[in-house]
Amino acid sequence: MKVAVLVFPGSNCDWDCVHAAEQTIEGAVVDRVWHTTDTLEGYDLIMIPGGFSYGDYLRSGAIARFAPVMQAVAKAAAEGVYVLGICNGFQILTEAGLLPGALRRNTGLKFRCHSSQLHVANADTAFTSGYAAGEVIDIPIAHGEGNYYCDDAVLEQLKARNQIVFTYTDNPNGSVADIAGVINEQGNVLGMMPHPERAVNSLLRNEDGIRLFTSIMKAWRERHAIVG
Amino acid sequence: MQSLAKTKAEQQSMEMAKAVIAKEPTPEQIAEERIYATMGVSDSEYEIICSLLGGRKPNYTEIGVFSVMWSEHCAYKNSKPLLRRFPTTGERVLVGPGEGAGIVDIGDGQAVCFKIESHNHPSAIEPFQGAATGVGGILRDIFSMGARPVALLNSLRFGQLSDERVRYLFEHVVEGIAGYGNCMGIPTVGGEVMFDASYEGNPLVNAMCVGLIDHKDIQSGVAKGIGNPVYYVGPPTGRDGIHGATFASEELTEESEAKRPAVQVGDPFMEKLVMESCLELIKSGIVIGIQDMGAAGLTCSSAEMASKAGNGLELNLDEIPQRERGMTPYEMMLSESQERMLFVIEEKNEPIAMEIFNRWGVICRQVGRVTDDGRLRLVFDGEVVADMPVKGLVDDCPVYDKPASEPAYYQANAAVDTTSYPAASDLNDALLRILGSPTVASKEWVYSQYDHMVGTNTSVSPGSDAAVVLVRGTRKALAMTTDCNGRYVYLDPNVGGKIAVAEAARNIVCSGAEPLAITDNLNFGSPEKPDNFWQMQQSVDGMAEACRHLSTPVIGGNVSLYNENTKGSIYPTPVVGMVGLVHDVDHITTQGFKQEGDIVLLLGATKAELGGSEFQLVMHGVTEGRPPAIDLDVESRLQRTVLESIQQGYVQSAHDLSEGGLAAAYAECCISGRTGATGNVSVEGLRSDIALFSESQSRVLLSIRPVHVEAVQAVCATYEVPVQQLGVVGGERIQLKVNGVSAIDVAREEAERAWKDAIPCLMR
Numbered sequence: 001m002k003v004a005v006l007v008f009p010g011s012n013c014d015w016d017c018v019h020a021a022e023q024t025i026e027g028a029v030v031d032r033v034w035h036t037t038d039t040l041e042g043y044d045l046i047m048i049p050g051g052f053s054y055g056d057y058l059r060s061g062a063i064a065r066f067a068p069v070m071q072a073v074a075k076a077a078a079e080g081v082y083v084l085g086i087c088n089g090f091q092i093l094t095e096a097g098l099l100p101g102a103l104r105r106n107t108g109l110k111f112r113c114h115s116s117q118l119h120v121a122n123a124d125t126a127f128t129s130g131y132a133a134g135e136v137i138d139i140p141i142a143h144g145e146g147n148y149y150c151d152d153a154v155l156e157q158l159k160a161r162n163q164i165v166f167t168y169t170d171n172p173n174g175s176v177a178d179i180a181g182v183i184n185e186q187g188n189v190l191g192m193m194p195h196p197e198r199a200v201n202s203l204l205r206n207e208d209g210i211r212l213f214t215s216i217m218k219a220w221r222e223r224h225a226i227v228g
Numbered sequence: 229m230q231s232l233a234k235t236k237a238e239q240q241s242m243e244m245a246k247a248v249i250a251k252e253p254t255p256e257q258i259a260e261e262r263i264y265a266t267m268g269v270s271d272s273e274y275e276i277i278c279s280l281l282g283g284r285k286p287n288y289t290e291i292g293v294f295s296v297m298w299s300e301h302c303a304y305k306n307s308k309p310l311l312r313r314f315p316t317t318g319e320r321v322l323v324g325p326g327e328g329a330g331i332v333d334i335g336d337g338q339a340v341c342f343k344i345e346s347h348n349h350p351s352a353i354e355p356f357q358g359a360a361t362g363v364g365g366i367l368r369d370i371f372s373m374g375a376r377p378v379a380l381l382n383s384l385r386f387g388q389l390s391d392e393r394v395r396y397l398f399e400h401v402v403e404g405i406a407g408y409g410n411c412m413g414i415p416t417v418g419g420e421v422m423f424d425a426s427y428e429g430n431p432l433v434n435a436m437c438v439g440l441i442d443h444k445d446i447q448s449g450v451a452k453g454i455g456n457p458v459y460y461v462g463p464p465t466g467r468d469g470i471h472g473a474t475f476a477s478e479e480l481t482e483e484s485e486a487k488r489p490a491v492q493v494g495d496p497f498m499e500k501l502v503m504e505s506c507l508e509l510i511k512s513g514i515v516i517g518i519q520d521m522g523a524a525g526l527t528c529s530s531a532e533m534a535s536k537a538g539n540g541l542e543l544n545l546d547e548i549p550q551r552e553r554g555m556t557p558y559e560m561m562l563s564e565s566q567e568r569m570l571f572v573i574e575e576k577n578e579p580i581a582m583e584i585f586n587r588w589g590v591i592c593r594q595v596g597r598v599t600d601d602g603r604l605r606l607v608f609d610g611e612v613v614a615d616m617p618v619k620g621l622v623d624d625c626p627v628y629d630k631p632a633s634e635p636a637y638y639q640a641n642a643a644v645d646t647t648s649y650p651a652a653s654d655l656n657d658a659l660l661r662i663l664g665s666p667t668v669a670s671k672e673w674v675y676s677q678y679d680h681m682v683g684t685n686t687s688v689s690p691g692s693d694a695a696v697v698l699v700r701g702t703r704k705a706l707a708m709t710t711d712c713n714g715r716y717v718y719l720d721p722n723v724g725g726k727i728a729v730a731e732a733a734r735n736i737v738c739s740g741a742e743p744l745a746i747t748d749n750l751n752f753g754s755p756e757k758p759d760n761f762w763q764m765q766q767s768v769d770g771m772a773e774a775c776r777h778l779s780t781p782v783i784g785g786n787v788s789l790y791n792e793n794t795k796g797s798i799y800p801t802p803v804v805g806m807v808g809l810v811h812d813v814d815h816i817t818t819q820g821f822k823q824e825g826d827i828v829l830l831l832g833a834t835k836a837e838l839g840g841s842e843f844q845l846v847m848h849g850v851t852e853g854r855p856p857a858i859d860l861d862v863e864s865r866l867q868r869t870v871l872e873s874i875q876q877g878y879v880q881s882a883h884d885l886s887e888g889g890l891a892a893a894y895a896e897c898c899i900s901g902r903t904g905a906t907g908n909v910s911v912e913g914l915r916s917d918i919a920l921f922s923e924s925q926s927r928v929l930l931s932i933r934p935v936h937v938e939a940v941q942a943v944c945a946t947y948e949v950p951v952q953q954l955g956v957v958g959g960e961r962i963q964l965k966v967n968g969v970s971a972i973d974v975a976r977e978e979a980e981r982a983w984k985d986a987i988p989c990l991m992r
Contacts, residue, residue, distance in 0.1 A: 009589060010497050012413020016684045019700075050682075052411040055497025111406050113679045114672075142410070142679040198681050203698060203813055205687075 001220050003030040004043040006073070006089075008064050013050035013086065013197065020197035021047065024213035035067040044220050045082045046073055048089030050142070050195060060103065060145045061091035070096050082126060082216055083189040087143055090181070090191030099184055099191045100158065101150035107174030111144035115206070116194055117169040118180050122162050125183055126219035127190045130211030137208040139194035141172060141180075146193040148175035148182075161185055166192055234546075237553075242546075242609055244554025249613075252558065255285035263288075267295035267471070268478060273626060280620035289558045289606065289614045294621065296471065296524035296562060297531060300789055303625040306755040307787045310768045314782040315775050320744060321783055328369040328449060328520065329439075330783025332745045334809050337443050338699065340706055341375035344383070344436035344749045344805040346788035350491040351404075351433040352480055355397045359404030359433050360494040364566050366437040367412060368520035371503050372569060374447040374510045375439030378683060379697045380409045382419040382435050383710040383749065383803040387428030389666050389990040394423075397431050399991065404494075405435065406677040411496035412503070415686050416678035418695035419710050423666045424851075426714070429793035430480055434749040434786075436805040438708055440699065447510060449519030451533035451541055451572050451598045456516060458530070458541060458596040461585065462502050462568035466551035468492045469525070469564025479754055479792040498567045498590075505588035506569055514580055518571040527561045529570045530596070531604050535622035540599035545608045547595045557606055557613045572598060628755075635759035641719060644853035646838040652847060652917040655891075655971045660982040662888045662921065663895055665846050669986035691900065692818045693735040693884055696810060705810035707741035713887065714799035715840035716855035721763045721800055723855050724840075725770025727925060730863045731886060732806035733778045737867045738882040738928060740815035740874045741808030743778060748785035748804055753797025755789050763800040771802060777860040778867070780806060817874050819883035820900030824958035826880050827937050828897075832866055832927030833950045834890065834911045836918050842887040843921035858925040865947040866926045873943050878936040885927040891920035891964065891972055893929050894954075898962045899980045907955020908965040916966040931957055 003025065005017045014032055021030045025045075033040065035053075040046055054063035064070065070092070077083050077098055085093040093099040106112060115138050123133040131137065150158065155177060158164050166181035173193075181192030199209030220226075234242070253263050264274045269291065277286055277294050286294060300306055316324040322339055323331035329343035347362025363380060370377045382405055387394040409416045414437070451458065469492035509515060517537070521529045526548070534541040548560050555563075573581055578594070585592035599605070604621060606614040617624075652658045662668055675690035687705060688696035694709035711732040717724030733743040748771065753760040775782055785805075791798040810816055821828070838844045839853030873879050881901065885893045890909060898905050911919040932940050937953070944951040955964070962979055964972040 010411070010500055012411075012500065012682060016682065019684060051413055052497060052500075055411065055495070057497070110403075111410055111677050111679070113410075113681060114676050140681055142681060144410075195681070198684050201684065203687050203816075204681075204684060 001025055001028050001044045001217060002042055003028050003045045003047065004033040004040055005030060005047045005049055006035065006069055007032050008035045008053035008067060010053045010055055011049050011051035016197045017047045017049045020200045021213060024200055024210050025217045033069065035069050038068045038072055040072040040076045043076065043081060045084065045216055046076055048085040048092055050087030050089060053088055053092065060088060061095035064092045065096040074098060077189050080186065080188050084127065085191040086195055086197065087193055090193055091145065093189065093191045098189050099182055100154050101148055101182065103145050104147040104149050105145050106147050112172050113142035114140065116141045116172060118166045118194060119169060121167050122165045125165060125187055127212055127215050128165060129218060130215040136169060138199065138206055139196055139209055140198050141194045143193055146173040148179040150176055158182060165190060241553040245556045248554060248556050252288040255287050258288065258291055259285050264291050264295065267291065268299060269295045273298060276624065276626065280617055280624060287614065289561060290616055292558045292562050293527045293614060293616065296527055297621045298625040301523050302528055304787055305625050306628050306630055306789060307750065308627045309629050310764055313768050313772045315772060316781050316783065318745065318779065318781040321781055322443065323446065325782065325784045328372045330745065330747060331373065331441065331446060332783060334704060336702065339441050339443055340807055341370055341373050341439040341441050342437065342747055342805065342807050343369050343784045344434050344747045344803065345369065345786040346432065346434045346749050346751060348430065348432050348751065348788050348791055349480060351401055352430055354491040355400035356404040357491055357493050359401040360408040361492045361566055362433050362435045363405055363408040364494045364496065364499050365522050366435045367414065367499065367503065368522065368569065370437045370439040371507055372447065372449065372518050372520040373441065374445040375441035376507060377414045377437050377439045378685065379438045379695065379708060380414050380416040380435065381708055381710050381805065383712065384421045385427040385432035385714065385801060386423050388423055388425055391428065394428060395991060401431065401433055402674050402677055408494055408496045410679040412500050413682050415680045415682050417680050417686050417697060418690050418708060421671055421674055424714065424799060426799045430791045430798055432751050432801055434803050436710055436747065438706065438807060445510060447515060447518050448536065449533050450517035450536040451539055452516050452537045453574065454539065454598055454600045456572050456598045457575050457594045458598065459571050459581065459592055460548060460568065460595045461506065461571065461590060461592045463495065463498050463565065463591065464549035464551035465560055465563045465565045467555065467559055467563060470559060470562045479790045492564045492566050494566050501588045501590050502567050502569060505585050505590045508584050509581055512580055514573050514577040516572045518569060521568040521570060523564065525562065525564045531618055531621045533570065534604060534618045540601045540603040540618055541596055542599050542605045542607060543596035545606055547593055549591050549593055557608045630755050630761040631758045632762035632765050633758040634762055641853055646844065646853040647836045647918060649848050651915055655917060655920060656974050658847060658917060659891050659895060659972055659974065660979065661846050662842055662892055663979055663983040664986040665842060666987055666990065668842055668888045668892055670984045672984065673987040673991060687816055688739060688818055692739065694739040696739050696816050698813065703812045705813055705816060707736045707739040707808040707810055709735040710803055710805045711735060712801050712803040714801040715851045717767050717802065718799040719840045719853065719855045721766035722770035723858060725767035725802055726774040726858050726860060728802055728804045729771050729774035729778060729780065730858055730860065730925065731884065732804040733780060733867060734884040734928065736806055736808035737871045738817065738884050740817040741810040742871065743780045743806055743808045745783045746775060746780050746804050746806045748782055748802055750787045751791055751798065751801040751803065752789050753792050757797065760797055767800055767802050774860055777864055815874050817879055817882045819897055820881055821897045821903050821905060821931050821957040822880040822901060824903065825934065826931040826957040827934055828905060828907055828954040828957060829930045829932055829940060829951055830909060830927065830954040831869060831930065831944060831949055831951050833924065834914065834919055834922055834927065835924045836914055837922045837924045838918060841889065841921060841923045843889065856923050856925050863926045866928065866949050869943050869947045869949045870928050873930065873940045878932055878940050879930050880933060881931040883929045885929065887923065889921040889923050894964055895962050895979050897929055898976050899983055903957055904959035904961045904976045905955050905957045906959060906963045908968060909954055910952060910967055916969065916971045919966045920971060
């Protein structure tokens with residue numbers, strides 16, 4: 001399985017994503033892909049990591065969406081390639097219109113970094129099949145602008161189409177409907193504020209994120225009818 | 229190479245600058261009107277400068293350059309004799325004081341690079357940017373050595389949170405640190421915050437950075453190779469931070485607010501790009517010398533790089549990237565615009581460097597050359613505008629041994645009997661009040677604003693004795709902490725200095741690591757006051773002795789003097805930043821109790837020592853008497869006992885006893901472990917409140933599986949460390965008797981609320 005981890009100027013969770021993918025996805029070949037690249041041909045999973053792309057100046061994710069590589073992401077997403085946007089990656093995906101909604105400043109106006117309990121609201125996706133529906137998992141957050149917003153109509157749609165994948169048990173940032181992560185209609189693009197790549201190591205006392213990566217691997221294998 | 233032809237805008241800018249230069253004071257005016265004095269240069273220093281220039285009077289640019297180079301901040305002119313008292317060598321020390329940061333071997337060709345630095349005065353005036361650029365500066369010190377920063381820590385001091393201005397400073401300092409570190413993606417993993425009226429108006433903001441480096445990549449800030457080009461990297465130079473180093477070397481006054489322009493403005497995004505591109509440049513193997521532009525910007529970096537090589541340097545100021553129009557040589561040389569670096573390579577390697585910086589979108593421009601004449605020469609519009617001896621700038625600043633005298637308060641305190649306070653009637657209430665005192669209370673409000681997890685190596689997050697960061701790809705880890713109890717240092721600087729080092733080492737050991745070395749940040753009041761200079765001398769002696777005893781040499785640090793407010797000097801606060809090596813990740817230990825039924829052991833002896841304690845301040849509103857005594861031999865035996873027990877795999881949790889004494893530590897072990905505990909402490913002849921809240925040194929609480937208790941007791945016996953079986957982990961209440969009499973009995977949740985809610989409540 002070939003994995004691309006995008007690197008924008010200011011990305012700072014790129015290596016964490018590389019390490020997590022290498023550790024959790026058996027046989028993964030992981031490349032860091034520079035923001036000026038204009039093709040993502042041949043990749044099975046594209047990860048858009050956390051950080052402060054372009055300093056988060058103007059608005060988080062607002063400049064990154066214009067990077068050449070985002071054209072390639074849109075194309076790959078349309079072709080069904082798995083795309084996982086984490087934190088700043090989620091912000092970029094909403095700015096690029098690949099996911100509905102937007103992320104605003106936390107209601108407390110402070111950056112927050114701590115462990116956070118999530119409900120797996122939809123365990124029937126390529127990213128979450130390894131979890132049980134309704135299971136509570138611990139995936140840490142670290143963001144200043146993680147307050148998910150969408151209007152009522154979009155919210156109803158998200159609910160109706162089962163696009164809300166993770167919700168907070170104790171909403172840390174004011175997100176509408178406690179939303180921590182959403183998936184696109186086609187089910188191949190997931191954006192989430194919490195950091196699963198920070199929860200894959202027993203020495204960091206949290207391994208709840210591992211199953212997110214192994215779920216993707218399983219889905220990919222099924223898609224390509226790989227037995228093993 | 230850039231085109232020599234100037235654009236019209238550049239020509240205009242040059243004309244503007246020249247018009248300003250024409251109005252600058254002449255050398256004669258500088259002498260007659262003593263303009264140098266406004267830059268912090270004394271009459272006698274001015275005379276020396278003239279003789280260093282061969283009898284010529286310095287022009288405005290030259291006196292400006294000398295004044296910053298000869299400021300306390302850059303020249304350590306008041307503290308150098310004291311700094312020589314520190315032990316700075318050791319088997320593991322690869323780079324000691326004098327470079328951007330010290331470096332210590334951690335085996336396998338790897339090393340750890342770390343340093344602490346203050347940004348006190350800027351933070352007092354403009355807390356967000358002051359603190360943010362403090363973080364930016366210390367990061368550059370680390371990556372300019374070739375090390376990749378892996379962790380940030382800080383040590384903060386504020387006045388009391390009941391004061392509105394203090395809350396403002398606290399809030400924005402924390403936000404500034406968070407804003408910079410989070411954006412850079414370097415986790416802020418630990419530190420300390422203490423509150424005391426003595427810091428009102430002059431908060432302390434000390435930032436520490438820890439980096440990892442392979443021995444082969446270690447860099448030096450040296451301008452070697454006559455004729456080699458010198459390059460400027462980073463954003464253009466603006467007028468911010470002019471005279472920042474001078475500003476840091478004088479007392480804050482009512483007029484300080486007007487010096488807000490002397491505070492720099494940080495751009496962590498730019499720093500991230502500069503860091504990544506510079507680390508890539510270093511990895512390419514072509515760098516001869518590299519140094520960051522910190523205090524005194526272009527002046528200090530160029531002079532120091534030339535000095536280390538025994539060479540000269542010629543800078544063509546026309547080539548300096550400029551953010552503002554009409555900048556004069558004086559302004560360019562004294563600006564402390566952030567995120568800038570200077571490096572030297574061979575000319576033939578320029579394309580390699582340019583490819584890297586172009587890819588990262590970072591400005592890189594050749595601005596000068598290494599010369600063989602030992603001069604720092606500045607050329608502007610084809611004319612030499614300053615010509616000074618490098619050695620004179622770097623080495624010839626006079627060093628002062630200031631008069632020191634024992635302050636009256638020190639003698640007066642000898643007579644104070646800290647056991648004579650009326651006994652506390654309600655010990656539960658006393659414990660809750662101490663847990664709720666901002667100095668002891670949970671700092672979650674602070675560290676939850678810091679991304680302490682990015683990098684996915686933070687094994688022990690803020691809130692335990694020391695933070696622990698894994699060394700990827702190995703079984704090793706690094707433990708790190710910052711410590712200093714300024715109250716102890718104030719009451720007895722020698723003892724307080726020893727305790728600062730000892731406590732840092734104890735924290736490191738409790739985390740399962742072997743202490744390696746320290747970096748220190750000496751925060752004191754004005755050295756012009758004999759009382760203060762005595763405090764400096766005494767505490768440096770105490771620290772040096774402890775460093776020798778605990779085999780933790782000083783590998784670098786920073787001095788911040790003139791920390792004064794309208795009421796006087798701050799408490800002397802020589803902050804110790806220590807790093808230790810965890811030899812195997814299995815040794816990593818935290819403070820929280822782990823399992824019901826585990827046995828709690830108290831190591832060390834408890835005496836009647838309330839001087840400078842949290843209990844004394846919270847319950848009696850004073851800081852007086854003598855601080856707890858410390859015997860470095862006892863301390864070192866205690867630490868060996870704890871480390872050996874951990875390394876043998878006997879220890880479930882370890883926590884050192886510090887502010888708030890046994891009762892606070894015991895409660896913290898329960899709160900962190902989300903469990904209760906029951907126990908009894910036997911201390912013959914001590915009143916219960918003294919037994920519980922005394923801050924006697926060299927004590928640690930361990931929790932041990934019952935099967936290992938005898939083994940730990942045997943280790944204690946080997947090192948002659950007193951040990952008593954204090955209690956058992958379990959239940960939902962924190963219970964502790966003293967000599968068989970019930971003393972503490974509170975619900976764990978109640979204690980947790982008092983401890984956790986204190987700072988959020990005060991900040992609401």
